Amino acid sequence: MMETLNRKLLPSIHTPGLEIGPQKEYPVKVMQFGEGNFLRAFIDWMIDKSNEAGKFNGMVQLVQPLPQGTADLINAQDGLYTLILRGMENGAPAEYKRIITCVKGCLKTDSDWEAIVKCAVSPDLQLVFSNTTEAGIEYKPEPYTPGKTQVTYPAKLTSLLFERFKAGQKGLVLVPCELIDKNGSTLRDCILRYAADWKLGAGFENYVKEECAFMNTLVDRIVAGYPRNEAADWCNKLGYQDNLIDCGEIFHLFVIEGDEKYRAVIPFAEAGLHVVWTKNQTPYRSRKVRFLNGGHTSSVLAAYQAGFDFVDQMTGDKLFGNYLRTALFEEVFPTVQLPDDEKKAFAESIIERFLNPFANHQLISISLNSISKWQVRVLPSLIDYEKINGKLPKVLAFSFAALLSFYRGTVDAAGNWSGKRAAGAYPIRDDAEKIAFLNAEFDRLKQSGDYEAFIRTVMARTDFWGMDLNTIPGFTARAAADLRSIDELGITPAVEKLLEK
Missing domain, CATH: 1.10.1040.10 (N-(1-d-carboxylethyl)-l-norvaline Dehydrogenase; domain 2)
Incomplete structure (x- = not known):
């Protein structure tokens, strides 16, 4: 029986053509809401490649925002998974296989809120990525529940940013990947509405407006996810059991509308990835x-x-x-x-x-x-x-x-x-x-x-x-x-x- 993918297993893996991301334990610089196939095949791949290029040097703390998800599988594999990118290049089939190593693990909002708050107030944290689908960035009135998770994603984020503000930590760069127009601006507006509803104070509202940066983005990569019909064959080829194999196309494009001074915080283009910074996306x-x-x-x-x-x-x-x-x-x-x-x-x-x-x-x-x-x-x-x-x-x-x-x-x-x-x-x-x-x-x-x-x-x-x-x-x-x-x-x-x- 094959051993399931884990950190201790990495040194013994020598599968031909398989890339393995950096195995160094970097500080957690990213909190990511959404542990699904797309972000793992897009953002986490970009971070892994940027780590390899020596441009980022950070880990990702995934957060499962809904009661159901893949957190348990992710944690069972120490945050590791294999990404398979396939498509046509120059008229010929091409395939790339890589073990993504930048994920620290996955926390659940309904059971690990204290640990999520601890991550949110860490001085190492710089970025928040998210993909909660088009329905995720929305404002719905709800009471403030300090010490417990909120319901909507923007309300969860408001609560966490308030904890960070009270801890005296610098603002974060927030990079939503949901496919709505002006996703960053919309997320900021939702947070400010919750801040006003909950009477969190002018100081916090200014913190959100002045010290936090919200990027408007556009993401493009077709991600198929777990190859259910091919999974057993893939595991046999790889030589280990991976219950989180993720599959996508080779093509990728990340358009970021925001101040280019944040390129140093999001150094994906500098790592050779197809990232466009623009004033108008x-x-x-x-x-x-x-x-x-x-x-x-x-x-x-x-x-x-x-x-x-x-x-x-x-x-x-x-x-x-x-x-x-x-x-x-x-x-x-x-x-x-x-x-x-x-x-x-x-x-x-x-x-x-x-x-x-x-x-x-x-x-x-x-x-x-x-x-x-x-x-x-x-x-x-x-x-x-x-x-x-x-x-x-x-x-x-x-x-x-x-x-x-x-x-x-x-x-x-x-x-x-x-x-x-x-x-x-x-x-x-x-x-x-x-x-x-x-x-x-x-x-x-x-x-x-x-x-x-x-x-x-x-x-x-x-x-x-x-x-x-x-x-x-x-x-x-x-x-x-x-x-x-x-x-x-x-x-x-x-x-x-x-x-x-």
């Missing part, structure tokens, strides 16, 4: 969010219901590949304010990345928190297309009905929601209140058969979509017709009918 964000992320969110929920499991399968299929290309080249394309040749090249690169045969990017993993993702990734293109052309984009509009169809399901005694497709049940992972609301409306639809009334009610939830979607000309009727088509024909025939128009 908007063009980068619009291009990436609308084409790549919008391409995902507008297509995967329909494709998953049709029986596809992976992005490359969906993209390579004649029907759903056409569905995706229609969304990108005909509907998103005119809404991005960049030269046509640049947009065309970027859109084509997205198709190439989606077709990456090594990515194993699961559609079901992309489905997480699709309500907030659709609002951020798809809705802006839909609105702009309608304004430009005086009509709705058929695929982007259809993706709304496909989202609703995906969210139709049942709940078990533990409060877990699941939907059903021909291949069996699947998890619906989003805010439980949102899922419950949609399914209560589906129950009413089943009784009434009134699709327009159902859509009108759902679209009116401004807390879901950031606006009343009924105000978009023709969208209520279109979404009702699309959902009826899915229900009466099935998802694949409905897509076929859509593309015939």
Whole structure:
């Protein structure tokens, strides 16, 4: 039986082609909220590479912000895991394997709050990274509970920064990686609202404004995560058991909008990584969010219901590949304010990345928190297309009905929601209140058969979509017709009918 990856095992590992990050125990300079696949394949990889280049020399303390997560697995492996990056380079397959060694371990907010506070007030700490999905950076009124964890991520951070302020420690550089516009500025605004709610004082508010720095960022790397179907083979090749193998593509881009004086604190570019410092990330964000992320969110929920499991399968299929290309080249394309040749090249690169045969990017993993993702990734293109052309984009509009169809399901005694497709049940992972609301409306639809009334009610939830979607000309009727088509024909025939128009 193979030994599970741990620090003591490292000196005995001699797998050909396997890189092993620095094994020196550096001080913890980073607190990271989110222990999931993306940050481990993106930020922690960058820190590991920067340590190797002698540019950072710091460790990362992961924090699991939710009750469920991978903290126990991470701690069982002393923070170590293998990252596998695969893709095409210069027209040929390429693969890189690396044991990431910069992670100290993982603490849980619901059981390790005292240890998290201790880390937060450490004089060695410089940076806070996060990826709590688009739904994570939000303000929801809640009471201050000193000595215990708060509910929302910004409230947790407010509490920790207040402890750091009281301890007389210098401010931190906060680098959110959530895919919302002006993520750093939004996080700062949420923290200041909590500070005011909790009456933490003008001194603390000035500390947040003047001594802490909030970067606006854009991240880009497709991360598939744990290669469930290949894991046993990978462990045999590596020569050790790794329950946290993480897989992603080779391509990476990190755009940071902020004062370049913080380059010394975030020295990723100096380590040779693809990092862009800019005074305006908007063009980068619009291009990436609308084409790549919008391409995902507008297509995967329909494709998953049709029986596809992976992005490359969906993209390579004649029907759903056409569905995706229609969304990108005909509907998103005119809404991005960049030269046509640049947009065309970027859109084509997205198709190439989606077709990456090594990515194993699961559609079901992309489905997480699709309500907030659709609002951020798809809705802006839909609105702009309608304004430009005086009509709705058929695929982007259809993706709304496909989202609703995906969210139709049942709940078990533990409060877990699941939907059903021909291949069996699947998890619906989003805010439980949102899922419950949609399914209560589906129950009413089943009784009434009134699709327009159902859509009108759902679209009116401004807390879901950031606006009343009924105000978009023709969208209520279109979404009702699309959902009826899915229900009466099935998802694949409905897509076929859509593309015939």
